[in-house]
Amino acid sequence: MRANNGVRHLDAWTGAVLLFGLVAILLLFQDFGVPWDEGIQAEYGERVRRYFSSGFRDRSNEQLADLRFYGPLFELTAAAVTAVLPTELFATRHLLSALTGLFAVLAIVRLGARVSGGLAVPVFATLALALAPRFFGHAFVNSKDVPFAAAFAWAVLAFLAFWSGRPPARRHILGLTLALGVTLAIRPAGILLLAPVFLAIVSYDVVRATRRGAEVGAVLSRSRLAALGLTAIGAWVLMVLPWPWTHANPLLRPLQAVAYGIRFPVSYPVLFAGEVVPSGELPWYYVHSYVGITTPLAVLGLALLGLMKSVGDQKRDPDGRRAGALAGLQAWLLCPLIFAALLRPNTYDGVRHFLFVLPAIALLAGRGAEAILHLRASNTWRMVVGAGLVLVLALPVTDIARLHPYEATYFNHLVSGVEGAHGRYDTDYWVLSYREAMEWVNRRADERNEEVRVLVAANELSRTSANAFAGDRVVLETSFERDVPGRLPERFDFYVGTTRYAMDRNFPDTPIVHTIGRSGAIYAVIRGADEER
Numbered sequence: 001m002r003a004n005n006g007v008r009h010l011d012a013w014t015g016a017v018l019l020f021g022l023v024a025i026l027l028l029f030q031d032f033g034v035p036w037d038e039g040i041q042a043e044y045g046e047r048v049r050r051y052f053s054s055g056f057r058d059r060s061n062e063q064l065a066d067l068r069f070y071g072p073l074f075e076l077t078a079a080a081v082t083a084v085l086p087t088e089l090f091a092t093r094h095l096l097s098a099l100t101g102l103f104a105v106l107a108i109v110r111l112g113a114r115v116s117g118g119l120a121v122p123v124f125a126t127l128a129l130a131l132a133p134r135f136f137g138h139a140f141v142n143s144k145d146v147p148f149a150a151a152f153a154w155a156v157l158a159f160l161a162f163w164s165g166r167p168p169a170r171r172h173i174l175g176l177t178l179a180l181g182v183t184l185a186i187r188p189a190g191i192l193l194l195a196p197v198f199l200a201i202v203s204y205d206v207v208r209a210t211r212r213g214a215e216v217g218a219v220l221s222r223s224r225l226a227a228l229g230l231t232a233i234g235a236w237v238l239m240v241l242p243w244p245w246t247h248a249n250p251l252l253r254p255l256q257a258v259a260y261g262i263r264f265p266v267s268y269p270v271l272f273a274g275e276v277v278p279s280g281e282l283p284w285y286y287v288h289s290y291v292g293i294t295t296p297l298a299v300l301g302l303a304l305l306g307l308m309k310s311v312g313d314q315k316r317d318p319d320g321r322r323a324g325a326l327a328g329l330q331a332w333l334l335c336p337l338i339f340a341a342l343l344r345p346n347t348y349d350g351v352r353h354f355l356f357v358l359p360a361i362a363l364l365a366g367r368g369a370e371a372i373l374h375l376r377a378s379n380t381w382r383m384v385v386g387a388g389l390v391l392v393l394a395l396p397v398t399d400i401a402r403l404h405p406y407e408a409t410y411f412n413h414l415v416s417g418v419e420g421a422h423g424r425y426d427t428d429y430w431v432l433s434y435r436e437a438m439e440w441v442n443r444r445a446d447e448r449n450e451e452v453r454v455l456v457a458a459n460e461l462s463r464t465s466a467n468a469f470a471g472d473r474v475v476l477e478t479s480f481e482r483d484v485p486g487r488l489p490e491r492f493d494f495y496v497g498t499t500r501y502a503m504d505r506n507f508p509d510t511p512i513v514h515t516i517g518r519s520g521a522i523y524a525v526i527r528g529a530d531e532e533r
Helices: 002-031 038-053 073-084 089-114 120-130 133-141 145-164 170-186 190-211 222-240 244-248 252-262 286-294 297-316 323-343 352-373 379-394 396-403 417-421 434-448 463-467 500-505
Strands: 269-272 275-278 452-457 474-479 494-498 512-518 521-528
Touching: 002 089, 002 120, 002 133, 038 073, 038 089, 038 244, 038 463, 073 089, 073 170, 089 120, 089 133, 089 145, 089 352, 120 133, 120 297, 120 352, 120 379, 133 145, 133 352, 133 396, 145 170, 145 190, 145 222, 145 323, 145 352, 170 190, 170 222, 190 323, 222 244, 222 252, 244 252, 269 286, 286 323, 286 352, 297 323, 297 352, 297 379, 323 352, 352 379, 379 396, 417 521, 434 452, 434 463, 434 474, 434 494, 434 512, 434 521, 452 463, 452 500, 463 474, 494 500, 500 521
Parallel strands: 452 474, 452 494
Antiparallel strands: 269 275, 494 521, 512 521
């Protein structure tokens, strides 16, 4: 009876998360600007769609920058949806992206139940992830890393279900094939990140069997290995199917894409701790530092406690049925951070490329909160402490509200929030603030009832971030020059400059007439002869 109640409670919580998540998404998805390279990502998806609709003849997707090296599953899905529905391109993409973020949260609910015996971890882990401002903000606009994080979480969950079967059930084989295939179709190098998690789960199972005196063959049985082989083949096929560039060589080209991602050849200037450093030369602790300063402090503290609790549980009960899942959870968090420290990949944009570790942090935070909850058996203690933990984990809602729609610029109190991070770390590195800037320019043009000419600090990729919101009376030109002295040329009425790359400092002799920012941080400035603010 207790087990049935637990399942019902978990299903009820899953339903509540789904309902509230959908409501939040529908209320907010139209509020966001267009990220720096979303225009070219959308174009990639459309070209891939044309490849299939033309009967595999239109191969223009292979000539679009270096995007042929990237799995197009999300971009193709978004292009297919916008081709069928009469909806605005970027709003539709943001809706679909946010839904993948919700899928990540739903995976955490189920994974929480896998690493604990009750409802506490699913509830606390859900709050820790869903209300993390960085994850919240990225969920709406990041078509690369949030879908990957969601698929990664479901792949871990699917592998736990697969590996627990002796032999694996057909539904678990199909589930793992689908989850792994989707993960690789978004980021093929994901197999290098999933492998340590899978190996940790398998290795712990092997060690546990050996300790019990059982044969290793009982764990690594033929049926399991055969099913795993079939899963790998099926996942590879699912990865290749939506990816036109790999169709010419389905075996070699995905490996070439992985190699390209590992040795990414382009280095970008990154503002880190007050210094501008090429992305290929950042210190080994760059990612670790960003995880530390962009995750709510309560979540970090609870995750550290949860990590210690998980290790302690494994020592006290090494044969426990959840010990393998805990080993996988630890590998999920620690292996990518070790990888980043040792190999120092060309990483930039803060924690963006490592968003997939945030679900692991949330799960460990859930474990930490559960440990506090169970310090005493008193029902009164658990009610009071449980309510307090929920309140603490919900506190970032205030940051979400204050920063909206720039939640992705969140920094915690270790650097005095986004105000303290301003000028020391990249904040609005995707120029989402250009939407608000162009809306201001549109209002000025309407007030004047005449055409205005605007120079925007942008390149061909980020031009869309401003152009998508320029009104009919706005004539827009772009320039990616930096350190431009003097005044804005007379043929322009306004200059819009992002604080990224210090492009807000161009034309210092022309006054700033408007700024876009939140909580004391400035994301973009508008310069012009009109000095009204």
